[in-house]
Amino acid sequence: MATHQVFNVPAPWAGVNLFEHDRPLAAAVAAAGANPDELRRLGELGRLAGTGEAQDWARLANAHPPVLRSHDRYGHRVDEVEFHPSWHELMRVAVGAGLHAAPWVDPSPTAHLARAAGFYVWGQLEQGHGCPVSMTYAVLPALRHNPELAAGYEPGLTSLSYDFGLRAPAAKSGLLAGMAMTEKQGGSDVRANTTRAVPNADGSYSITGHKWFCSAPMCDLFLVLAQAEEGLSCFLVPRVLPDGSRNAFALQRLKDKLGNRSNASSEVEFDGTVGWLVGAEGRGVRTILEMVAMTRLDCVIGSAAVQRAALTQALHHIGGRAAFGTRLADQPLMQEVTADLAVEVQAAAALFGRLASAVDRGEAPLLRLAVAAAKFWVCKRTPTVVGEALECLGGAGYVEESPLPRYFRESPLNSIWEGSGNVIALDVVRAAAREPEAVQALQDELALTAGADPRLDAAVDQLGKRLAGLGADPDADARSARELAGLLARTLQAGLLVRAASDVPGPGGTAVAEAFLATRLGAGFGSHSGAGLGRAAGGAVLDHCDPNRATG
Numbered sequence: 001m002a003t004h005q006v007f008n009v010p011a012p013w014a015g016v017n018l019f020e021h022d023r024p025l026a027a028a029v030a031a032a033g034a035n036p037d038e039l040r041r042l043g044e045l046g047r048l049a050g051t052g053e054a055q056d057w058a059r060l061a062n063a064h065p066p067v068l069r070s071h072d073r074y075g076h077r078v079d080e081v082e083f084h085p086s087w088h089e090l091m092r093v094a095v096g097a098g099l100h101a102a103p104w105v106d107p108s109p110t111a112h113l114a115r116a117a118g119f120y121v122w123g124q125l126e127q128g129h130g131c132p133v134s135m136t137y138a139v140l141p142a143l144r145h146n147p148e149l150a151a152g153y154e155p156g157l158t159s160l161s162y163d164f165g166l167r168a169p170a171a172k173s174g175l176l177a178g179m180a181m182t183e184k185q186g187g188s189d190v191r192a193n194t195t196r197a198v199p200n201a202d203g204s205y206s207i208t209g210h211k212w213f214c215s216a217p218m219c220d221l222f223l224v225l226a227q228a229e230e231g232l233s234c235f236l237v238p239r240v241l242p243d244g245s246r247n248a249f250a251l252q253r254l255k256d257k258l259g260n261r262s263n264a265s266s267e268v269e270f271d272g273t274v275g276w277l278v279g280a281e282g283r284g285v286r287t288i289l290e291m292v293a294m295t296r297l298d299c300v301i302g303s304a305a306v307q308r309a310a311l312t313q314a315l316h317h318i319g320g321r322a323a324f325g326t327r328l329a330d331q332p333l334m335q336e337v338t339a340d341l342a343v344e345v346q347a348a349a350a351l352f353g354r355l356a357s358a359v360d361r362g363e364a365p366l367l368r369l370a371v372a373a374a375k376f377w378v379c380k381r382t383p384t385v386v387g388e389a390l391e392c393l394g395g396a397g398y399v400e401e402s403p404l405p406r407y408f409r410e411s412p413l414n415s416i417w418e419g420s421g422n423v424i425a426l427d428v429v430r431a432a433a434r435e436p437e438a439v440q441a442l443q444d445e446l447a448l449t450a451g452a453d454p455r456l457d458a459a460v461d462q463l464g465k466r467l468a469g470l471g472a473d474p475d476a477d478a479r480s481a482r483e484l485a486g487l488l489a490r491t492l493q494a495g496l497l498v499r500a501a502s503d504v505p506g507p508g509g510t511a512v513a514e515a516f517l518a519t520r521l522g523a524g525f526g527s528h529s530g531a532g533l534g535r536a537a538g539g540a541v542l543d544h545c546d547p548n549r550a551t552g
């Protein structure tokens with residue numbers, strides 16, 4: 001029938017290499033000195049992420065969420081979770097690419113940066129499976145507080161083999177890790193934890209209590225916070241004990257969540273559950289914060305990935321659809337909106353790239369302040385960016401055949417876990433007020449672009465005054481914590497974009513930096529996209545950032 005002719009819609013999106021066709025990213029990773037093997041592996045990951053097959057894995061893993069199997073048919077507790085085969089495909093690729101741990105055993109000086117780029121590229125495909133991947137990446141620095149335990153588990157955690165299922169750790173070719181801190185009565189304030197740990201004669205502890213959120217419960221081991229004699233302490237809790245018997249780990253139910261539906265998030269009860277101390281008794285928060293510092297970085301990368309994925313879909317759509325006689329991509333206001341989104345995405349990518357390089361270089365003081373500010377800002381911007389990108393597709397972006405609803409449901413999550421917005425902003429204030437070496441590292445970083453642009457100089461100056469004024473009025477410091485965290489993140493982003501302007505030949509990098517300076521640092525930074533970049537600037541930004549153009 002004539003009415004069934006479909007026209008004025010873009011071709012299905014596929015065949016974009018999410019690494020190689022991301023010119024600024026590929027250039028930044030190469031400029032940082034990544035070796036040919038790292039670049040080759042990223043290119044392969046980017047190619048696979050852009051295939052229709054992988055897009056189907058992402059869709060199916062979310063359309064068929066995990067199912068709890070608490071008991072077997074005869075009533076024995078099994079406490080297992082079943083996943084759709086697509087989840088396992090996503091996990092197999094992520095682990096095979098080393099996104100879960102490779103940098104900890106890779107001597108390359110750009111190992112963490114290459115892994116971050118991979119997590120970004122692969123994260124544009126699907127976010128839920130990023131949770132266990134990220135937690136495994138993050139667990140090693142904390143686990144190394146107990147060298148004996150680390151020696152036993154590290155080979156499995158760093159293996160590139162995805163080996164699903166609950167079996168004795170020594171019998172598995174690969175292991176994954178999670179964490180359980182949050183309880184019903186307190187998540188941000190973990191000091192409110194009531195779970196108790198009592199020492200056993202053999203050096204282990206018996207843990208009893210509950211955890212209100214415990215994601216990816218099919219992981220092999222967890223870092224768990226519990227109250228011991230000396231106070232809140234961190235324990236390694238394996239799901240299967242070294243002798244092959246199951247540890248007590250009763251899954252009460254799986255959460256019915258807004259998004260992140262492919263990932264199982266459970267409630268769990270411990271009843272005499274066996275655990276081993278990691279770090280000193282009473283130092284549990286400090287120990288587990290080593291893990292949280294790394295998952296916070298992954299929140300930044302994951303949010304940047306969702307922003308980028310949504311932008312790519314928006315740019316693809318407007319390139320293949322006309323309204324009022326003109327292609328959407330050629331309409332001045334649509335160019336303004338999408339170029340503005342592209343600037344935001346580039347700024348997020350530049351920031352996580354710098355932070356990952358700081359991990360490679362062991363720049364702990366810079367990371368202390370910059371990761372918290374980046375986590376606040378990039379995660380907080382994500383629902384806005386994804387919502388705008390979704391709107392670029394009109395009604396086609398609102399229906400479930402499109403990946404945009406999935407991205408949108410995912411978009412607030414990174415701002416909630418691993419330090420919710422207020423908590424992380426207050427952490428920025430705390431670090432800035434109490435850790436002078438962190439402030440110094442930040443100032444050294446910002447000094448690299450001193451004199452490059454008066455707007456940037458003014459922002460650095462303003463930031464310096466704000467930091468210097470902290471401590472006089474704690475109430476005022478708390479009330480303005482979000483403002484400070486956002487200013488800090490944007491100032492860092494501006495400096496990084498200025499420095500990256502020449503990474504890619506052509507005017508695009510300069511246009512992105514100029515657009516950011518013009519729209520994100522001054523007083524006029526508004527809540528919506530489309531800030532008036534102008535024809536030339538908008539065109540250059542989109543030429544620079546649109547991965548679809550490289551395939552066209």
Ligand SMILES: Cc1cc2nc3c(=O)[nH]c(=O)nc-3n(C[C@H](O)[C@H](O)[C@H](O)COP(=O)(O)OP(=O)(O)OC[C@H]3O[C@@H](n4cnc5c(N)ncnc54)[C@H](O)[C@@H]3O)c2cc1C
Pocket residue numbers: 178179180181182185186187188189213214215216257260265413416417418419420421422423426
């Ligand atoms: C999908 C999902 C998966 C999760 N998986 C895990 C997991 O695997 N392991 C785990 O341990 N936890 C997990 N969590 C829990 C998550 O880390 C917590 O939800 C988070 O830390 C916030 O804790 P809460 O929910 O108790 O909120 P609360 O701590 O009660 O906070 C509520 C609100 O108050 C704000 N707030 C808190 N303190 C202050 C303050 N001093 N000033 C101003 N505002 C404040 C917070 O920013 C937040 O907006 C998961 C959560 C989600 C949504």
